[in-house]
């Protein structure tokens with residue numbers, strides 16, 4: 240069966256398997272069908288099928304090297320797919336990146352780049368404004384509001400490289416907010432941050448989800464922060480399980496994803 244055949248079937252099945260709240264249309268989910276990625280000869284992801292719903296905080300979990308970053312990049316078209324696709328409103332998501340705010344993993348950001356906090360947040364407005372046009376008052380107000388929301392407005396003239404890891408992560412969160420996206424994708428935002436930043440980050444994630452946005456977050460740590468997530472995608476080079484946190488967090492699924500390294504189990508699940 241070809242990938243194209245498969246995807247048509249998968250799309251019609253998704254809505255039956257995961258019924259959406261009546262207030263949300265099914266087209267507003269990200270539908271990931273038969274998605275595979277190869278890096279040269281290595282297969283990083285095989286045949287991933289899942290949906291990411293609006294109005295929910297969805298976590299992509301799995302051990303190091305499980306393909307979490309690859310899945311996020313794959314659905315955004317930042318790495319080529321060897322099979323399958325990711326659709327949003329029935330069109331490839333990679334063709335609608337103006338609706339997406341993406342914050343990559345820390346290690347992929349050049350922290351020596353000579354930009355101030357304000358520059359970084361205003362970069363979130365470039366697509367809406369265009370490089371050659373000056374930023375509007377609306378853009379400046381959105382950037383200021385976003386920095387205030389994450390408690391970083393007083394740092395606006397600081398070079399980004401001089402901030403702590405938590406402060407840097409809050410600046411990138413502010414940039415994502417200023418973008419006024421529909422879909423928010425964060426890769427390992429909790430790495431190297433302080434407790435205050437973690438609190439702010441989850442407050443903002445919950446606000447975005449409550450406003451009907453799609454919030455997709457890569458995380459590998461099975462600590463208490465997992466209880467913030469509504470839905471989970473559990474990976475280890477292939478899909479281990481997906482659905483609500485309670486459905487996914489079983490001993491068997493965790494063992495299949497993490498092997499003997501599981502150190503946390505959510506008793507409430």
Ligand code: ADP
Nearest residue numbers: 278281283301302303304305306307308309310
């Ligand atoms: P995770 O984010 O879950 O730690 P990744 O998606 O980064 O995992 O990587 C999945 C696998 O693909 C790993 O084995 C990794 O070494 C490999 N990989 C990731 N990026 C590349 C790349 N650009 N070229 C070759 N292999 C890669």
Ligand code: MG
Nearest residue numbers: 307308309344
């Ligand atoms: Mg990663």
